[in-house]
Amino acid sequence: MGTRSFHFVEDYRTLVRQLIAHLPLPEAMSRAVGGDFTAMGQIERQLLIGYGLKPDHTLVDVGCGAGRLAKQLVDYLASGRVLGTDVVPELIDYAKIGCPPTWQFTVVEDIRIPFAENEADFASFFSVFTHLLFEESFCYLLEARRVVKPGGTIVFSFLEFEQNWQVFNDAYKALRHGLPQLHLTTFMDRTACEAWARHLGMLIIDIRAGTDTFIELPGPVVHDDGSRSKGKVAFGQSVCVLRNDKVPREKRVLSWETSWDIGSSPTSSQMR
Numbered sequence: 445m446g447t448r449s450f451h452f453v454e455d456y457r458t459l460v461r462q463l464i465a466h467l468p469l470p471e472a473m474s475r476a477v478g479g480d481f482t483a484m485g486q487i488e489r490q491l492l493i494g495y496g497l498k499p500d501h502t503l504v505d506v507g508c509g510a511g512r513l514a515k516q517l518v519d520y521l522a523s524g525r526v527l528g529t530d531v532v533p534e535l536i537d538y539a540k541i542g543c544p545p546t547w548q549f550t551v552v553e554d555i556r557i558p559f560a561e562n563e564a565d566f567a568s569f570f571s572v573f574t575h576l577l578f579e580e581s582f583c584y585l586l587e588a589r590r591v592v593k594p595g596g597t598i599v600f601s602f603l604e605f606e607q608n609w610q611v612f613n614d615a616y617k618a619l620r621h622g623l624p625q626l627h628l629t630t631f632m633d634r635t636a637c638e639a640w641a642r643h644l645g646m647l648i649i650d651i652r653a654g655t656d657t658f659i660e661l662p663g664p665v666v667h668d669d670g671s672r673s674k675g676k677v678a679f680g681q682s683v684c685v686l687r688n689d690k691v692p693r694e695k696r697v698l699s700w701e702t703s704w705d706i707g708s709s710p711t712s713s714q715m716r
C-alpha cells in the first residue's frame with residue numbers, strides 16, 4: 445500500500461476534535477458515531493446475534509468508533525472478545541472504557557486490519573463503507589477475508605439511494621450551498637455487493653434494505669429523543685451479510701490482487 449495519508453484519517457480526526465471542543469465528552473462521542481449511542485449499540489448487537497454471533501466468538505469491529513457496539517457486547521461475549529479499530533485515537537480511548545482488558549482496541553491510519561489470519565469468527569463494518577471509496581471498501585473486505593476464519597461471517601452496512609434518499613438530499617444540498625463537507629458519504633447498490641462477493645469467494649447470506657424490519661429486539665430500546673422501539677426493527681442503512689468461504693472464483697487472479705505490493709510481479713507461491 446506504501447505510505448500515503450488517507451482522506452478519512454484527517455476528516456474524522458478533525459470532526460471528533462471539533463465535537464470534543466464544544467460538547468461534553470459523552471455527547472461528543474455519541475455524535476461522532478451518528479448519535480443514539482445506547483439504542484444503536486443494542487440494535488447492532490441484536491443484528492449480529494441474529495446472524496449467529498455466539499458468546500465465545502471473536503468479533504473484529506472495524507471503525508468501532510467510541511465503542512457503541514462493543515459496550516453493548518460486554519455481557520453477551522462472556523467468553524469471547526472484541527478487537528476494535530478506528531482512525532481516531534480519542535474514540536479508541538473512549539471505546540475501551542468499561543470493556544474487559546483482554547479486548548483490544550487499536551488506532552489505524554489506513555485500510556488494514558492489524559490482526560492475525562483466521563483470528564476472528566465475525567467482522568463488522570457498521571457505517572464505515574458509507575465513508576470510503578469503493579476501492580477502499582474492497583481492500584477492507586480482502587483484509588476481512590484474511591482475519592475471519594473459513595465459514596465465518598462478515599457484515600457491512602451501506603447506503604442505497606432509494607431507501608436513504610434523505611441522506612443524499614442533505615449531502616447534495618450542503619454542496620450546493622457551499623457548506624463544509626465533514627467527510628465523504630458514499631452510496632452504492634446491490635450489484636456492488638454481488639460483484640465483491642463473487643471476486644472474494646464469499647457467499648451472500650442476506651441483504652436487507654435500511655427500511656426492512658428484520659432485527660429482533662429481546663426488549664424495548666430507548667432512543668435519545670425518548671422514543672422506544674420494540675419487537676422487530678429496521679437498521680436504517682442497508683445491510684449485507686457474507687460468509688467467508690475463502691474460495692475465490694478467479695483464484696489465480698485474486699491471489700495476485702491480494703498482494704499489497706502491487707508493483708511487484710506475483711511470486712510463485714502467490715500464483716498457486
Ligand SMILES: C[S@@+](CC[C@H](N)C(=O)[O-])C[C@H]1O[C@@H](n2cnc3c(N)ncnc32)[C@H](O)[C@@H]1O
Nearest residue numbers: 452456477507508509512530531532554570571
Ligand atoms: C459513523 S461512525 C460508526 C462507528 C461505529 N461503527 C458505530 O456503529 O458506532 C464511522 C466510524 O468509522 C471510522 N473510520 C472511518 N474511516 C475508517 C477507516 N479507514 N478505518 C477504520 N475506521 C474508520 C470513523 O472514525 C468513525 O468512528
